[in-house]
Amino acid sequence: MIRIASLTRRYGDLTAVDDLTFTASPGRVTGFLGPNGAGKSTTLRLLTGLATPTAGTATVLGRRYADLPNPGLDVGVLLDASAQHGGRTGRETLVLAQRTMGLPEAQVDAMLDLVGLTRTESRRRVRDYSLGMRQRLGIATALLGDPRVLILDEPANGLDPAGIRWMRDLLRSFADDGGTVLLSSHLLAEIEAIADDIVVIGHGRVVAAGSTAELLDGAGTLVRAHDAAALSAALTSAGYRATAGADGAVVTDAGTVDAGLVAFAAGLPVTELRCADGTALEEMFLDLTADDRRDRPSVGAVPIPSGALA
Numbered sequence: 531m532i533r534i535a536s537l538t539r540r541y542g543d544l545t546a547v548d549d550l551t552f553t554a555s556p557g558r559v560t561g562f563l564g565p566n567g568a569g570k571s572t573t574l575r576l577l578t579g580l581a582t583p584t585a586g587t588a589t590v591l592g593r594r595y596a597d598l599p600n601p602g603l604d605v606g607v608l609l610d611a612s613a614q615h616g617g618r619t620g621r622e623t624l625v626l627a628q629r630t631m632g633l634p635e636a637q638v639d640a641m642l643d644l645v646g647l648t649r650t651e652s653r654r655r656v657r658d659y660s661l662g663m664r665q666r667l668g669i670a671t672a673l674l675g676d677p678r679v680l681i682l683d684e685p686a687n688g689l690d691p692a693g694i695r696w697m698r699d700l701l702r703s704f705a706d707d708g709g710t711v712l713l714s715s716h717l718l719a720e721i722e723a724i725a726d727d728i729v730v731i732g733h734g735r736v737v738a739a740g741s742t743a744e745l746l747d748g749a750g751t752l753v754r755a756h757d758a759a760a761l762s763a764a765l766t767s768a769g770y771r772a773t774a775g776a777d778g779a780v781v782t783d784a785g786t787v788d789a790g791l792v793a794f795a796a797g798l799p800v801t802e803l804r805c806a807d808g809t810a811l812e813e814m815f816l817d818l819t820a821d822d823r824r825d826r827p828s829v830g831a832v833p834i835p836s837g838a839l840a
C-alpha cells in the first residue's frame with residue numbers, strides 16, 4: 531500500500547506538488563499520469579525519500595521510506611534508468627545492490643534471467659547499454675530484494691514494442707501476486723493498457739482519479755454519422771452533452787443504446803457506435819490538464835469517483 535496524504539512540495543514560489551492525496555493498493559497497478567512538469571517525478575522523489583515534503587506525508591507499507599530498515603526488501607524503485615553508473619557493468623550494478631541488501635548472489639543471475647539480459651550483456655559497461663537495456667537492468671535492481679511494492683517512473687521509455695509487452699506482463703503478474711505497483715507516465719495509452727487505477731495530476735494537483743474502467747466509462751460513447759453537426763445537435767437537444775471531433779466522430783455522455791436511438795429518431799444513419807476508447811480518454815486527459823490555474827482544478831467534466839481519493 532502506498533499512501534499519499536495532503537502532500538505538498540514548494541520550490542520558492544513554485545508549488546510542484548500541491549496538497550496531493552491518493553493511494554495505490556495491493557494487487558493493483560496504479561497509473562500516475564500527467565503532462566510534463568505536472569509533478570509526477572517530484573511526488574515519486576518525495577515518496578522515496580529523495581526530497582522532503584513542505585507539508586503532508588508519503589508512506590509505503592505504513593512507513594516513510596527513510597524509516598524502512600532495508601528498503602530494497604520492501605520497495606523496488608526505478609526513477610531514472612539513464613542515471614545508473616555508466617562505468618559499472620550490469621552485473622556489477624546488481625551485485626552491489628545484492629550485497630547492500632544482504633541477499634544471496636544467486637539472486638543476481640535470477641534477475642538477469644527474469645529481465646532478459648544475457649550473461650554477455652551483463653558483462654558490458656552500462657554506458658554501452660541502450661536505454662531499453664538500462665530499463666531492464668533498472669527493473670532487475672528494483673526486483674532484486676523481492677519487494678511487495680514497486681515504484682517506477684516512466685519505465686517504458688526506450689523499450690521496443692516487445693519490451694513494452696514484456697514489462698506489462700511482468701507488472702501484471704507482480705500485482706496479481708498481491709504486489710502494489712505505482713507507475714508514472716505521460717503516455718496515456720501505455721497506462722490505459724496496464725493500469726487498474728489511474729490518478730491524473732496537473733500542476734501538482736489530482737484532477738481525476740478512479741479505476742480505469744470508471745474513467746473509461748466516464749469517457750462516454752463514440753457515435754459517427756455522415757452529418758456530425760446534425761448528430762451533435764440531436765444529442766444536445768435530447769439533453770446529452772456532445773462534442774464533435776475533427777474526424778467527424780461525436781463523443782457523448784449518452785449510453786450506446788440512447789445515442790443510437792437519438793440518431794435514429796433524427797433520421798441520421800449511424801456508421802459507427804461504440805464505447806469511447808482511449809482516444810476519448812486522451813481528450814479528457816488533455817482537457818483536464820490544460821487548465822493553467824492552480825487554484826481551480828478542472829474536474830467539472832469528469833466526476834472523481836467516491837473512494838478513489840484517500
Ligand SMILES: Nc1ncnc2c1ncn2[C@@H]1O[C@H](COP(=O)(O)OP(=O)(O)OP(=O)(O)O)[C@@H](O)[C@H]1O
Nearest residue numbers: 541544546564565566567568569570571572573716
Ligand atoms: N529541485 C527543484 N527545484 C526547483 N524546481 C523544481 C525542482 N524539481 C522539480 N521542480 C519543478 O517542479 C515542477 C514539477 O516537476 P516534475 O519533474 O515533478 O514534473 P513531472 O510531472 O515529473 O514532469 P516530466 O514528465 O517532464 O518528468 C516543474 O515545474 C519543475 O521545474
